[in-house]
Amino acid sequence: MPKPPTAPHSLPPVPGVPSGPRQRVAEVTITPVAFRDPPLLNTVGVHEPYAIRAIVEVRTDEGLTGLGETYADTAHLARLRRAAGEIVGTDVWDVNELARRVRASLAGDRGTGGHGMAGMVTNSSTADAVLSPFEVACMDVQGKATGLPVSALLGGAVRDRVEYSAYLFYKWDAHPGQEPDAWGAALDPDGIVAQARRMIDAYGFSAIKLKGGVFPPEEEIEAIRALRRAFPGHPLRIDPNGAWTVETSVRVGRELEGVLEYLEDPTAGVEGMAEVARRVPMPLATNMCVVGFADIEPAVKRDAVGVVLSDHHFWGGLGRSRLLAGICETFGLGLSMHSNSHLGVSLAAMTHLAAASPALTYACDTHTPWKDPDEDVIADGALTFSEGALIVPDGPGLGVTLDRDRLARLHERYVECGVRDRDDTGYMRRVDPSYEKKQPRW
Numbered sequence: 339m340p341k342p343p344t345a346p347h348s349l350p351p352v353p354g355v356p357s358g359p360r361q362r363v364a365e366v367t368i369t370p371v372a373f374r375d376p377p378l379l380n381t382v383g384v385h386e387p388y389a390i391r392a393i394v395e396v397r398t399d400e401g402l403t404g405l406g407e408t409y410a411d412t413a414h415l416a417r418l419r420r421a422a423g424e425i426v427g428t429d430v431w432d433v434n435e436l437a438r439r440v441r442a443s444l445a446g447d448r449g450t451g452g453h454g455m456a457g458m459v460t461n462s463s464t465a466d467a468v469l470s471p472f473e474v475a476c477m478d479v480q481g482k483a484t485g486l487p488v489s490a491l492l493g494g495a496v497r498d499r500v501e502y503s504a505y506l507f508y509k510w511d512a513h514p515g516q517e518p519d520a521w522g523a524a525l526d527p528d529g530i531v532a533q534a535r536r537m538i539d540a541y542g543f544s545a546i547k548l549k550g551g552v553f554p555p556e557e558e559i560e561a562i563r564a565l566r567r568a569f570p571g572h573p574l575r576i577d578p579n580g581a582w583t584v585e586t587s588v589r590v591g592r593e594l595e596g597v598l599e600y601l602e603d604p605t606a607g608v609e610g611m612a613e614v615a616r617r618v619p620m621p622l623a624t625n626m627c628v629v630g631f632a633d634i635e636p637a638v639k640r641d642a643v644g645v646v647l648s649d650h651h652f653w654g655g656l657g658r659s660r661l662l663a664g665i666c667e668t669f670g671l672g673l674s675m676h677s678n679s680h681l682g683v684s685l686a687a688m689t690h691l692a693a694a695s696p697a698l699t700y701a702c703d704t705h706t707p708w709k710d711p712d713e714d715v716i717a718d719g720a721l722t723f724s725e726g727a728l729i730v731p732d733g734p735g736l737g738v739t740l741d742r743d744r745l746a747r748l749h750e751r752y753v754e755c756g757v758r759d760r761d762d763t764g765y766m767r768r769v770d771p772s773y774e775k776k777q778p779r780w
């Protein structure tokens with residue numbers, strides 16, 4: 339009797355896991371990198387000359403490689419490295435097993451800092467933040483193994499282009515001791531409008547977010563009014579990262595009635611947010627008081643937020659961010675997307691997630707315009723903005739490839755600038771030393 343043809347891959351099936359070319363994680367590489375970051379101001383201080391990220395590569399026993407990207411502060415890197423050792427041997431389709439192993443690798447780790455969450459009032463899950471880049475990398479492999487884009491693996495793209503917003507910052511001309519960059523300074527309403535015009539001319543964005551909490555609220559209200567006059571049709575948002583008292587938040591919210599599409603994190607903590615929400619006319623958005631699954635119930639009970647900014651880096655990857663999207667739909671919460679200084683691997687993952695999230699109806703945040711296009715780790719051409727949006731890549735996986743020369747260069751920079759030795763906040767922000775004592779600032 340002729341033998342049945344052998345399957346191309348010989349792993350036993352995993353119950354409940356979709357079939358597909360099966361592969362196991364054979365090797366994991368984590369490469370911290372540093373890229374130039376302009377002197378953008380936020381409520382804690384100023385961005386450092388370099389932002390740091392970690393690029394995660396997951397290689398399989400079948401020779402495919404998947405990519406992920408995450409924070410690279412000292413605490414987070416140490417956790418990533420522990421997890422990397424544990425996940426070798428995992429089937430890339432078995433994300434539950436991947437999560438189990440990541441959690442096991444963190445046993446006994448009670449730390450909550452790192453991964454960009456320092457200073458937040460949060461129930462953010464360290465394990466979710468560690469899981470995220472590995473899950474994204476495994477999904478990239480799944481896509482490569484099946485020929486499907488990640489958006490298809492997430493349930494299917496409901497849009498073929500993902501809109502992003504112009505993310506404006508008050509800004510110095512230059513970091514001390516450096517040449518001014520092409521953006522120039524933006525320290526008043528005219529500077530902010532000029533920055534918006536430049537960014538919108540270059541990218542075509544049709545929504546605008548201003549990072550606030552830097553100057554007294556009256557000045558920031560003026561900047562928003564100036565933006566409204568200059569861009570009458572663009573939805574506007576302001577985000578002071580929780581720097582205002584409840585009373586200041588209420589005053590700003592009322593003054594900007596009819597001007598803002600949402601007011602993001604005006605004050606810190608779910609109680610304060612709930613009180614502001616009761617007294618201002620627009621929805622409150624957050625990426626500070628709902629940053630993990632445990633934050634959802636208290637926020638919903640108190641009606642504290644109208645819009646959640648998801649972020650797959652915090653929420654455990656793409657699959658768990660889809661879960662968040664479903665919960666938001668259930669409770670009638672809007673869904674938008676948060677960003678931090680990031681590279682192209684994250685941008686690709688954000689774009690696939692947004693494409694596959696029907697409830698995500700707001701333009702997403704991105705820091706991309708603040709990065710020199712040569713300072714990335716991906717090859718050019720995969721992600722290009724047109725009319726404020728990215729076309730969702732339709733090639734296998736994330737649809738981006740690593741440029742190894744760039745990766746090596748940015749890693750060398752990371753080693754040279756010594757940031758690896760810093761026990762920083764995870765933001766790579768130079769923090770005003772008096773900040774801790776000044777919260778809320780107004």
Ligand SMILES: O=C([O-])C(=O)C[C@H](O)[C@@H](O)C(=O)[O-]
Nearest residue numbers: 380549577625676677678679
């Ligand atoms: O709420 C936000 O958009 C952020 O927290 C993102 C960034 O950390 C932002 O504040 C920054 O880049 O300074």
